[in-house]
Amino acid sequence: MSNKKLLLKTTNSFLVYAVMVLLIAAPVFYYICQWLYVYETDEVLLFHKGAFIKESHKNYSAADIAAWNKYNPNISIGPDMGLNNDSIVGEMLLEAVANDKEPFRILYAPIDINGKRYTYVEKRNLVEMEGMVFSIAAMFLIIIIILLTGIIWISKKTASKIWKPFYNTLNQIENFEIDKNNPLSFIPTGIDEFERLNKSLERLIEKNTAIYKSQREFIENAAHELQTPIALFQTKLDTLQQLDLDKEQSLLVGSLNKDVYRLNRLNKNLLLLSKIDNEIYVEQDSFVLNKYIEKHLDFFTEQAKSRNLKINIDFKENLIVKGNSTLTEVLINNLFLNAIRHNIKDGLINIILENNTLKFTNTGSEIPLTEQNIFNRFSKVNPSSQGNGLGLAIIKKICNISHWNIRYIFNNNLHIFEITF
Template sequence: MDRKLLHKTQRIYLIYFTVILLITAPLFYFIIHKMYIDNADESLRLREYEFRKNNISSLHISDIPIWNKYNPYVKIVEDKGLKNDSLFYTYYYENQDEETELYRELNTPITIENTPFTFSARTNLVESEDLIMSIAILFLIIIILLLAGLYFMNKRMSEKLWNPFYQTLQQIEDFEIDKHKIPTFNKSDIEEFNRLNISINNLIEKNTIIYNNQREFVENAAHELQTPIAVFKAKIDTIIQRSDITQGQAGILVSLNKTVSRLSRLNKNLLLLSKIENNQFNKTTTFSINELIEDQLQFFIEQAEQKNIEIKTDFQNDVLIDANRGLTEILVNNLLLNAIKHNIEDGQINISIFEQTLGISNKGIDNELPKNKLFKRFSKSNPSGKGTGLGLAIIKKIADTYGWIVSYYFKDGVHQFSIRF
């Protein structure tokens, strides 16, 4: 699935912010926790220092019970055989809170009246842990707000910065070379976008000139070929009528006559496409598509009977359209002629009108037509066929002229073309 450029960059930013958050949040907690433990250890060593400086020289063994009674967090206990200071975590039951709480404790050897004892100082870590957790949560909230603010600010700035690019992209998507409407690109304060607009504008101008030259050549060539083709066909018809030609010569002349007729149809179709592109069918009227089909239906029934093809109609409602009636007749004629030409013997054609849609379906080759080539000029499902390969191209061009939607469906051997008016 394709994603927008902004979505991709924002996704990268979002991943980056998430990784930063996942790394910094626990790292911050562990750093704060270590700093506090170091501070607690320093506080315990300060108590030991003050005890040695101010109390140990005047303290007697008989004073120890009284000392311990009034100093619950700094006690003198029996000798534990320590030779160096010992810092560790331990748990004590607190009567006031009626629960066991975590402490950081320092044990160090001391001597009172030449008798070894152990100095024990401890500090409660529970309240400190709560404080650290609160600080960590506050930090996390600040980081989330900061990253979210950066993300949305970057998103807003990116949308604003890339807006000229999307305007250019929309102009290119709306541009149709045969509509004679050159896109106008807004000047941007970003050098790269201006260079892009200038390059695209130059490219469009060059291609428009080439397209107009090609179209003019086709139009002129088609016009110039009309008279020679007509003269050539007339002379062939005259020669065929002569009585002094042989049967072999007659066969060659008939073959030439068919080829010239096909060339004449091709020339007329090219002229028709040229006129449509030049908007020479700009006169429009409002008429019923149902009535237009019914006026011509008898002709197509006669054509279909030659292949034993049955034509059925199903008009659910009357559809009024505003278009050039002649062009619309050409569109309907091409659709029906294709349905007859590419049908099977004893086949069937269904003409339906439902809401604003005309549908024409027929049996045909048991393969779906290639949709990528369907409406291209000179594209034929059967390369050896007698058609010019312009019928569907003319249908598409007429539909595009009035903003109609042409669709093709294939299911169970049935080919259907529909026009959404």
């Protein structure tokens, strides 16, 4: 169902009503006019008859009647037709002047002249009246149309004025983002319902922003506070491993060292995420992306060696992008690490730069990742992997705030992360 605009909707029902009234009223009005006219004509006919009788035409002789009939084309006194009551009929008769059949009203009435019964016949042409009915109906229509358009126009104008604060509120809500620092300011409306709407929205947003802020602060504070115990843990491990340990103890301390490394990395990633949230990295630069891929190529090549991975680089262009250079470096490093970490032995990594896009392609699990949640925090595909489930969340976040588009594709048993700048 397509949504209509509020103002359109109210005027629409107005219009529908107006058209309906017009459609019904026009013929009804036409027939009423016609009926009235016929009624009036009949009255006139009866009135003429009454006048004829009253003006003592009852003393007319046969010769008078003949003369009357001669000079009155519309009234004729004929021999008795056997009527007892007046009767008026509508008939189409040939009109001599127009030489066409036209509607007439004809009165047949019994009258007595000189004690003898006659039939009084009077006809009246309805044609001039027909034209009048049409002009009256047309005028009536024009008045109704003017009235309706006026009403619609005025109601539209006042409605848009009345709803203006509503649209203002709507626009502000649409542009509101909880992670951005742009407080809302609703204009005073002077309308009770809108004031209530704005007040409740303000309260809702204020509350949510407060919750959001405290959560964000919580992550940041938690990460900060964790640094000290991790530091203590690390230094104590360093001290512990100087003692005379047997093989079993050595192994344990060795794996503890790995754990504390992971713990530290996880903590740093959480800090990084909250720093991005807190808009620490807002400076924008233009730079050649190729440089950032080459920068740590040696490092990642060395990391890839333990799995005997082959890294192919294919730069089809020098891609200049605009963004924060620190975050871009983090982004590239995380993509690189991701491609190594989730790879298979003797696997492959392709890095392609073309058509304003960067593609990291790697071999790995034969099952595609589920696209909906791979970029969520702590959504780990392989629970035993070294990753902490934040790498892709960081990648996604950096793409988001830099307005770059990231896509995951699984094709030919290859996992592809594609960023369009």
